[in-house]
Amino acid sequence: MSVDLATCYESFSGLILRSLGRDLGDRVLPRGLEINVCDQVFLIASGLVWNVYFAALALFFGFFLATAVALGKASPSKWLRKPAEWFTFLFRGSPLFVQFFFVYEALVLLPRAGIEIGPITLETQWMTRAWAGALFVLFLNTSAYSAEIFYGALKSIPKGDIEAADAYGLTGWSKFRRVVWPTMLRLAWPSYTNEAIFLLHATTLVFFSAFPAWQQMGDALYYANYFASQTFNPFIAYPLVGFYFILLTLLVIGLFGLVNRRLNRHLPRKARAKFRFKPQYIR
Template sequence: MQALLDWLDGLLANNSIFTLQTLSFYGDGLTTTVQLVFLSLIIGLVMAVPLAIGRSSRHGFIKWPIFLYTYVFRGTPLLIQLYLIYYGVVFVEGIQDTWLWAIIKEPFMPALFAFTLNTAAYTTEIFRGAIKATPQGEIEAARAYGMSPALALRRIVLPSAFRRALPAYGNEVIFMLHASAIASVVTLMDLTGAARFVYARFYAPFDAFLFVAAIYLCLTFTILYFFRFLEKRLLAHLRPMT
């Protein structure tokens, strides 16, 4: 087995800078990027649904704190948020003496925290707009069937809002994938971090970064295809009949 790996390593080395060792760096970076983006999107989506409901509330003491949160995180660059969370956590008094330090001292957790808060803010506004755009006739029909406001929200408003928000949310997913490239500035070895490492080692910036760009492009088209498939399935009733 080792002989086969050495043969493949030599074959790749004769062709370009992409040896098995450098490809393993790219593989680890791809894994880190996918984990970071996937976890931040899932957690952010779970956070955004109740926040969007609260943001649509008529009560000021509920919607205004949520508005302030979304305003701050949508109005400031993600890079600044990442810096503040990554470097600011060490200034929390006594944090290094707790069990949390073993988790947050690694760059992945602060990056995940920053990305989650950022995407949750954008997703909250996406779903709030979709909830507000719910046709009044659907709500009146739910009331006519005797549904309570909570039941109508769960069975009518949220499913309908999710279908309307799907195209905008697909753009948010792609945005988060592209924004994940800044995670390498806090020493996280993601795809961009792997490209920087290869560039520093072989002094071949075009090869290193063009390869990463191709990976991002493949991931982007995969996401686009997935959301187009969802849109066709969930919005099939809106297509004109032939």
């Protein structure tokens, strides 16, 4: 495996945006003896765009659904509580890998021409692609786990905080926005940070799932596997993936740490909740 620094610029310009489409990079992936270390560094980095895409959007939309589900679980009404409990049980009780295959097969079985709703026909084929279908699965999965975290935080809110809000005459939405929701986030944020890290790592499962990489627009592991099969040397591509994800994990810890300090800014320094990285290898 040759390392020619003079060709690194060519690799960068031709491959750094390759995962976003063939028009933005080389139309043909490097093969065999053409492959150098720079090709692997930049093409695998290009694939990280999809891992960040999956993690960022699933976390963003999942945050709001998780909050709603957590409130549903805490509701005294069984019509809200039971669906929320079954939702979290279903997605926490089944493996993420199985969820990918189940949702993909369900989407494939839908009429390829679309679903007719009156005079309107809704297209469904686009949902079988990874950028949409895999994102949908990750969104539901992280929503279920985050909802359980938020629900635990809701049940842990000190009674004194609620009583103080009642004493000030806060009720309904005002009470939730000013007291309940900020306290819930403050208590849940260290655990939620771990969930964000786990979701980032779980995006690598998209490569192994049934969702295909459309027009070779794959994630980091997709290209790492390609290089390992072409060069018969897995000790460059896969460590590169691990290194990139370590950097992304440090970035997540830093960003979520800033939010954590913001949430706890009113507390004495010794009383502030600190984030501790506890990777969950088995859920």
